[in-house]
Amino acid sequence: MRAKNNNGMGWLFASPYLLYGLIFFLIPLGWSFYLSITDWNLIAPVFHHVGIDNFIKALKSPGVHAAFFVTFKFMIVFVPMVIASSLIVALVVHGLPRFKGLFLIGFFLPYLASGVVSSFIVKGFLSYNSPVNTFLRGQFGLDINWLGTPLSALLLVAVIIAWKFTGYYALILTSGFESINQEIYEAAAIDGVNGWQRFWKITLPLLYPALFTTLILSIGVTFGIFTEVYQLTGGGPNFGTNTWQMEIYKQAFQNLSAGYASAVALIASVVTFISIFIIRKFLEMWGKRNGWT
Amino acid sequence: MAGHKKKSLTIRYIIAFLLLLIMVFPYLYMVLNSFADWSQVDRKLIPTSFTLHSYEWLLSGGQSAEPRPWIRAFFNSLIVSTGSTVLMMVTGVVVAYALAKLQFRGRNFLNNAILFQMFFPAIILLVPTFLIIQRLGMYDSYWGMILPKALSLWAVFMYTNFFRAIPDTFIEAAKLDGASDWQIIFRIILPMSKSITIVVFLFLFMERWTELLWDMIVVKSDNMLTLNVLLSQMFGPYGGYPGPMYAASVILTVPIIILFLFFAKQFKEGMQFTLK
Numbered sequence: 001m002r003a004k005n006n007n008g009m010g011w012l013f014a015s016p017y018l019l020y021g022l023i024f025f026l027i028p029l030g031w032s033f034y035l036s037i038t039d040w041n042l043i044a045p046v047f048h049h050v051g052i053d054n055f056i057k058a059l060k061s062p063g064v065h066a067a068f069f070v071t072f073k074f075m076i077v078f079v080p081m082v083i084a085s086s087l088i089v090a091l092v093v094h095g096l097p098r099f100k101g102l103f104l105i106g107f108f109l110p111y112l113a114s115g116v117v118s119s120f121i122v123k124g125f126l127s128y129n130s131p132v133n134t135f136l137r138g139q140f141g142l143d144i145n146w147l148g149t150p151l152s153a154l155l156l157v158a159v160i161i162a163w164k165f166t167g168y169y170a171l172i173l174t175s176g177f178e179s180i181n182q183e184i185y186e187a188a189a190i191d192g193v194n195g196w197q198r199f200w201k202i203t204l205p206l207l208y209p210a211l212f213t214t215l216i217l218s219i220g221v222t223f224g225i226f227t228e229v230y231q232l233t234g235g236g237p238n239f240g241t242n243t244w245q246m247e248i249y250k251q252a253f254q255n256l257s258a259g260y261a262s263a264v265a266l267i268a269s270v271v272t273f274i275s276i277f278i279i280r281k282f283l284e285m286w287g288k289r290n291g292w293t
Numbered sequence: 294m295a296g297h298k299k300k301s302l303t304i305r306y307i308i309a310f311l312l313l314l315i316m317v318f319p320y321l322y323m324v325l326n327s328f329a330d331w332s333q334v335d336r337k338l339i340p341t342s343f344t345l346h347s348y349e350w351l352l353s354g355g356q357s358a359e360p361r362p363w364i365r366a367f368f369n370s371l372i373v374s375t376g377s378t379v380l381m382m383v384t385g386v387v388v389a390y391a392l393a394k395l396q397f398r399g400r401n402f403l404n405n406a407i408l409f410q411m412f413f414p415a416i417i418l419l420v421p422t423f424l425i426i427q428r429l430g431m432y433d434s435y436w437g438m439i440l441p442k443a444l445s446l447w448a449v450f451m452y453t454n455f456f457r458a459i460p461d462t463f464i465e466a467a468k469l470d471g472a473s474d475w476q477i478i479f480r481i482i483l484p485m486s487k488s489i490t491i492v493v494f495l496f497l498f499m500e501r502w503t504e505l506l507w508d509m510i511v512v513k514s515d516n517m518l519t520l521n522v523l524l525s526q527m528f529g530p531y532g533g534y535p536g537p538m539y540a541a542s543v544i545l546t547v548p549i550i551i552l553f554l555f556f557a558k559q560f561k562e563g564m565q566f567t568l569k
Contacts (some may be wrong), residue, residue, distance in 0.1 A: 009474055010397025013325040016384040017403065020444040024296045025410055028421035037421065077560045092309045097302070105557045106313045109320065112549045114503035116525045124326065124535055131338045149523065156479075165317065175568040223414065227505045231525060245416060252420045253510050262420050269540040276412075 009082050018041055035262035042258040051150020054263035064264055066239035067247045068271060073154055074222045074243070080163040083211075086169035093170065094177040104174060107167035113225030118160045123147075123232060126156075147233055157228045161221065169214040176210025177203075208292035212283060219279055223272045244268040321366045322494055323546070327539035334535045347536035351544070363514060363541060369435075370520040370545075373508070374501040376439045381497050382490070385448030392449070393456035394464055404453075411446045419506075426511055438519070442501060448493050451567065455489045458484060491556050492563035502549050520545050525557060 011018075036054055040047035058064045093103050110118075126132060126146045136142040147153045180203065188202055204211075226245035229235060235242035235250065248268065252261035327347050329340030334347075351363050392404055402464070422441050431437035459482065467477050483490070508519045509526075516525070524545055528538040553560070 007397045010395040010400060011393050012386050013391035013395060014397075014400075014403055015472065016444060017388045017407065017449065021382070021406065021410065021424065024422060024441055024444075025413075025418065028418040028425060032417050033426065048381055073486065089312060090501075091562070092305060092312060095310065096305060099306075101558075101561050103309055103313060105398055105561065107316055109550060109553075111318055111555055112499055112503075112546065113320075114505070114521050114524075114545055116503075116505060116521055117323070118319065119544055120524075120528060120542055121323050124539070125319075125322060127335050127535075130335050139333075163316070163319065171564060175565065181311040224416070230505070231529075244519035248416060248419060249506065249510075252423075258420055258424075265417045272410075272414040272416070 032262050032265060035259050036266050037263075038259040039257075040259045042252070042256040043160050047259065050259070057260065057266070058264050058267055062239060063235075063242055063247045063250070064267065066235075066242040067244045067264075067268065070154070070240070070242050071222055071225075071244060071271075071275075074158060074225060075219060077155060078158040078162055078222055079215065079218045082165050082169060083214060085162055085166045086173055086214060089166060089170035090173035090177055093196075094174045102173075104167070104171055106172055109167065111168045113164060115160070115164075116231055118164065119231035120240055121230050122156060124162055128201045147238055150237055153233050153237060153241050157225065157232060160228050161225065165218065165221065169218065172214050173207070173210050176207045179210075203293040205290070208287055212287065215283060216276075217278060219276065223276070244272070247273045297545050298515040320546070323539050323542050327536065327543045329539075331536045332444075334539065346462040347540035349535045351540050352533070357374040362518075363520070363544065365516055366518050366523040367544065369517060370502060372435055373438045373519055374498055376435065377442045377501045378494065378498045380439065381445040381448050382494060385493065386478065386483070387551050388444075388449045389452030390474070390482065392453045393445035394461070394477075394482075395474070397562055407446055407449055411450060419510075423510055428472065429508075432511060433513045433517055438508050441507065442504075445497055448497060451489060451493055452486070455486055455566070459485055482562075488559060489566060490563075491559040495553060495556060495560055498552065499549060502545075 037049055037051055039050045039054075046253070080113060087172045089107055093100055093107070096103065124130065133144065144152065146156055150176045184202055184206075185198065188198055193201065224245060226249065229241045229243055229246050233241045235246040244264075248261050248265050251257050251264055255261075319498070325340050326334050328343045328345070329337075329347075330342040331346060332356075333340040333342055384558050392400060426432055426441065429440075431440065463481055464477055467481055471517045472480070503521055503524060505517075505521055508522050512518055512522065520541075524538075524541050528534065
């Protein structure tokens, strides 16, 4: 019954969240639904209710189609890339007797980079007269317009983001490796388990929780790509890197179609929510079926 | 056998070092090019001739009408990032204390609400949040940049998990001695939470320091721009002045790296907890 005395204090201490949740979650959420059925243009005092017109327009628009597919393309490219690179780093670093912490700190540094800065560096590094392109032209006669084709632009953005997150995920995976008891390996070695079996039967199952975390985090990242795309391609070429955030930003703050952008954002949220839910369930099932969790 | 092991260890150190070199190469490239002679910027893998020209160009105002917008932008970033981070830490601690250590009706509901909101795709909130800030008269102001980022669900979540691991006996003992909840937070909880506080602080500050989208849409005046936004706008789509672009990138990146390295040891210790 002591619990009762605390009611006031509890709500008082929780009040920052209540206030914040109201002003920056519930009200905008409702407002967003309302905006999505209007044709408001962010400035004009008058607007009309247009029913589901925005949604119909959005579902037919090339920008929205692109955003839907580009997100999954990023996922297909970026997730294996960043998991592989962070696994390599973790594999190399986790057993080092000395300087392990120093290495991990070093690998974490890219996480501190602003997407604007990393985009600039890549842009400069791959500019027409850069050493890389001069070399490629001189030696192989290759004249690559890195940001000019949808595929290479998408790959570049994926590489930049993978560079940023590798050290962070390596930190998670390293602590996963460290939680594996070395005696298990020794026992397995006595039983004659070879390298590949060892990885599949021992390392992977025991690493699975850490791997699951990095997978979920990296998949989440693909739904929120903006800065690098804004800085490097503006969503192009030919919508080749047009992410949800890019599309919504363009519609709301460049075309000033607040109503339409809200409809797109609503679609984006539903797609994101469902996709992550399905992928998560799938990963959990995969782990369960193999007896990893 | 021992010799073999030693040799393979040496190879591992060499591989680790090479990997690290690849990972920090973009930073090296940025720093070297910021000091490179303008004729060599982006022309050489490792520049050979150095100058301070790029930095002088920036600090004299460069092509901008306003003198020294970079210094102003640097302080804008500092104000916004610090204000926002401090608020996110305070609200994080206070709310987490309620959720972890106070018994009250509706606590479970709040816990679930926060979890739900954490996994809710925030993109849907962008346009209306902008409108709310506008209606509150905070468009083009520091508060407009700070207030929507005054509470971090992630910080609440991290602190709640950490506080739950602190035994209630400490708190009950303090309450018997007549300590208030505030005193318990400041005298008992926070001193026990140093490592997690460093981790939360660094992640929040890094994220805030490198924010682009929100700071870009909520600010209009040149003298309100954060460093990241100014950088993005000045050297945007058409490039030009690559040397100063690298110099400005250095000015944006170096403070956050220094801050991180300063707390690196505690950060590593704190991460051990968060990753368990």
